[in-house]
């Protein structure tokens with residue numbers, strides 16, 4: 001496992017609200033999260049849990065009706081939460097923190113060759129010109145695994161497959177030499193084989209380009225092989241955070257158990273896939289206690305009343321559930337998960 005180094009970004013008690021037809025929706029409810037230099041962190045959660053809003057807030061891309069109501073986003077000694085001009089954000093966006101989204105077509109200009117699109121970023125962000133910019137563009141294309149680069153340079157986005165287009169978007173992001181790369185569902189639109197190739201590519205580029213990567217996904221299975229740490233999000237809060245093996249094989253929050261149980265890899269043969277019952281809470285209303293309590297078969301009375309603090313499981317593993325309070329009754333994870341956890345522990349011991 002990689003040694004955890006210094007913090008590159010620190011989110012402190014962040015609250016983000018949106019105003020919609022005179023009503024206020026709280027999308028992020030007091031999140032604190034550190035991002036360490038050189039790591040890959042996956043933020044996992046159901047649709048609507050606030051993953052995208054959280055990432056948009058660190059790039060100054062919140063929708064106009066949204067604002068940071070409270071908290072700090074510390075990067076390079078600055079508090080990004082205080083930024084209020086586009087000029088300020090332009091010093092960060094792309095240059096320091098870049099994003100790769102699910103649909104490469106929305107990030108690419110259909111009317112320009114892909115070579116020109118990458119080269120524009122090389123010129124703008126690396127200050128290279130002419131032959132040097134062209135050579136750098138070809139190098140980026142090679143680095144993202146595209147062959148026959150001189151020919152490919154002159155082609156348009158529609159001449160590439162979905163997976164190849166995603167590689168081009170990654171090349172554009174890298175052309176800006178960012179320190180942090182946010183990958184928002186980068187492989188959701190791709191089939192499984194291509195998905196694995198793109199994740200592998202990101203992993204290799206991470207080393208080569210000294211990147212810190214944040215993966216955003218609703219699918220725990222996708223990030224198991226590439227993330228160093230996992231943060232589990234639910235209804236605008238982080239309920240559990242830890243090293244990937246800690247969350248996978250020693251998860252403590254019942255929501256994490258539910259996410260793990262719904263992984264197809266864990267499905268028992270001949271049985272329907274587990275799905276989490278109920279719906280997430282209404283974010284227009286104040287949430288008392290643990291937001292997951294109404295859907296949590298293991299919820300205690302206090303879960304409905306008081307927001308649980310982060311209980312420490314190890315130096316690197318924390319979970320917001322009253323089940324970890326020393327006074328709580330002992331609750332075991334679901335039986336299917338216990339076997340999975342045991343397998344994981346054995347595997348970790350053998351390594």
Ligand SMILES: Nc1ncnc2c1ncn2[C@@H]1O[C@H](COP(=O)(O)OP(=O)(O)OP(=O)(O)O)[C@@H](O)[C@H]1O
Nearest residue numbers: 018020027046047048049050051052053054063283
């Ligand atoms: N501009 C907006 N106005 C009002 N509500 C918004 C706005 N943008 C996001 N939200 C709300 O904020 C909450 C979090 O949304 P977000 O897009 O971050 O979820 P997500 O976890 O990224 O989901 P998905 O995986 O579907 O993208 C949702 O309830 C969403 O409806």
